[in-house]
Amino acid sequence: MGTTREERIFYAFNYVLLTLAGILCLLPLLHLASLSLSGKNAVLSGFVTLWPQEITFESYKLLFAGTPVLRSLTNSVLITVVGVVMSMVVTICAAYPLSRREFYGRRWLTLAIVFTMLFTGGLIPTYLVVNYLGLVNSYGALWLPALVSTYNMMIMRSFFENIPEELAEAARIDGSGEWRLLLRIVLPLSLPMLATIGLFYAVYYWNSFFNVMIYINSPEKLNLTVLIQQMVRSQSVLQEINTMDTQQVNNITPEGIKAAGIMIMIVPMLVVYPLLQRYFVKGVTIGAIKG
Amino acid sequence: MKANPAKEVRLQTRSSVRARRFWQTQRFKTNMPLWIMFVPVVVFYLVFKYAPMAGLVIAFKNYTFFEGVWGSQWVGFDNFRTLFTQAQSLQIIRNTLLLSVLSVLIGFPFPIMLAVMLNEVRRKWFQKSVQTLVYLPHFFSWVIVGGLVVTIFAQSGVVNVVMEKLTGHSFAFLFHEGSWVAIFLGSGIWKDAGFSAIIYLAALTSIDPSLYEAASMDGAGKWKQIRHITLPGISPTIVIMLILAMGRVMEVGFDQVYVLQNSIVSGISEVISTYIYAIGLQGGQFSLTAALGMFESLVAFILVLLTNAVARRFGKGLW
Numbered sequence: 001m002g003t004t005r006e007e008r009i010f011y012a013f014n015y016v017l018l019t020l021a022g023i024l025c026l027l028p029l030l031h032l033a034s035l036s037l038s039g040k041n042a043v044l045s046g047f048v049t050l051w052p053q054e055i056t057f058e059s060y061k062l063l064f065a066g067t068p069v070l071r072s073l074t075n076s077v078l079i080t081v082v083g084v085v086m087s088m089v090v091t092i093c094a095a096y097p098l099s100r101r102e103f104y105g106r107r108w109l110t111l112a113i114v115f116t117m118l119f120t121g122g123l124i125p126t127y128l129v130v131n132y133l134g135l136v137n138s139y140g141a142l143w144l145p146a147l148v149s150t151y152n153m154m155i156m157r158s159f160f161e162n163i164p165e166e167l168a169e170a171a172r173i174d175g176s177g178e179w180r181l182l183l184r185i186v187l188p189l190s191l192p193m194l195a196t197i198g199l200f201y202a203v204y205y206w207n208s209f210f211n212v213m214i215y216i217n218s219p220e221k222l223n224l225t226v227l228i229q230q231m232v233r234s235q236s237v238l239q240e241i242n243t244m245d246t247q248q249v250n251n252i253t254p255e256g257i258k259a260a261g262i263m264i265m266i267v268p269m270l271v272v273y274p275l276l277q278r279y280f281v282k283g284v285t286i287g288a289i290k291g
Numbered sequence: 292m293k294a295n296p297a298k299e300v301r302l303q304t305r306s307s308v309r310a311r312r313f314w315q316t317q318r319f320k321t322n323m324p325l326w327i328m329f330v331p332v333v334v335f336y337l338v339f340k341y342a343p344m345a346g347l348v349i350a351f352k353n354y355t356f357f358e359g360v361w362g363s364q365w366v367g368f369d370n371f372r373t374l375f376t377q378a379q380s381l382q383i384i385r386n387t388l389l390l391s392v393l394s395v396l397i398g399f400p401f402p403i404m405l406a407v408m409l410n411e412v413r414r415k416w417f418q419k420s421v422q423t424l425v426y427l428p429h430f431f432s433w434v435i436v437g438g439l440v441v442t443i444f445a446q447s448g449v450v451n452v453v454m455e456k457l458t459g460h461s462f463a464f465l466f467h468e469g470s471w472v473a474i475f476l477g478s479g480i481w482k483d484a485g486f487s488a489i490i491y492l493a494a495l496t497s498i499d500p501s502l503y504e505a506a507s508m509d510g511a512g513k514w515k516q517i518r519h520i521t522l523p524g525i526s527p528t529i530v531i532m533l534i535l536a537m538g539r540v541m542e543v544g545f546d547q548v549y550v551l552q553n554s555i556v557s558g559i560s561e562v563i564s565t566y567i568y569a570i571g572l573q574g575g576q577f578s579l580t581a582a583l584g585m586f587e588s589l590v591a592f593i594l595v596l597l598t599n600a601v602a603r604r605f606g607k608g609l610w
Contacts, residue, residue, distance in 0.1 A: 025427055121345075
């Protein structure tokens, strides 16, 4: 291979910089994981950098035993699963008709929907609507206002539009109605795209923070994000944990317990991330947002 | 069966004849299920998107819970007048603009650079591994990213421990305005630069490889190829992303500021979204903050229209 000197330098720089970028994304996670697994002396003396010292699982044990982490984890799962199902159904109900050329009013409806991406009523009026509907302090306040993400819906619509018209024609000649066409042909053909959009919704619901903070008042209904944020912010995280075993607290630092809390949020993501990675790249690129 | 001719004539002379035919057309048969499907969507957009827009009338009223949206007193532009004369709200608007303009200016080139660099990698496994790592932070909530940042840059955090060993001093990164802004911008780039690169990577695949071969024959080095082939090739995408970024200039995400801010740097970190939360939702000043929200929305709207108009001049508009 005849590579010039300039090219060799270019490639060397390129590989080094990209390696650095990759490592930069990984380091903070490694550090936090180490903090959460290290003993008190190591944490306080500042020895812990990228590898746990005096490994102990006390922080995690204490979190599950003395705080509502487990309950808020279940809440997060509930919010995510129900939210994703509801959002997917309604988003399909929006994207499919808008993708059909026969659909009356398709132009105007699309315009009216895209307009909501450009101009919004904002937080206060939305809060008043949710409050008026009596949804405050119920998960309905998290699900209903987020049923359709217009951005996701537009991705889905342009994907449906690209399914060959002949398939619909053939199905209609065979006598199947719109519902059958959607359920038997269009949706099965769109599985990778549906997985992508489902992933986007799942991330949205799993990470929901602000909405939970403003709409949910009862502590037992909080999700993991808000609970962990309260812990991270707290000046006296150790005092707030009710534990019977004072002995246990001895090997624990506030830093360690906060790190463990953050790790509990990260780990489920790391588990599903590799499975879903191949989908989201596709999803971002099929959309390419048409106005 | 024999049809009754008299009845048929009568039916046809009626004005309902067109409607009756329409009921039987293929077009109607296709549309009916689609309409049924679409009903929940219409309800959703009316209730949760358009009703709040109508609810913006409270920006021109003195809203109280007892009188409700429609019963409250009209006050004209009083709320807006208050907003634009109060030192506090002016500072908040300034902070919002400062943080978001800096985010766009400084953050915008990173995904492009990352995409161009990834595109030049020949070893597939290396490309894949770097991609896997840099996309990851996008999926973390701001609570996680904020937790990471606060832990690492805290007084007893690892950065300060290392700095103390090297220089003998520690520095309260999160409690000085300058370093806080740097951390704010850096955390935004750390979280989203990788994921935003995907869209540019996709655009890069559409560039004709023969262009590079030709350039290479003519003796153009890598830098020249990037400047004259790669960047022009993805410029439409860059323009579109810029338009979308302009639309967000008025909005600094609540989560990011909220998880990073503290009372000492509130002079720079208090932005429109956190102000609406604190003064509006917690302080009960609904009308004043609705006015602020309306101002934010309007400016964003105008900015998108303007940027698009400019982009259209160059034949690259979004619509």
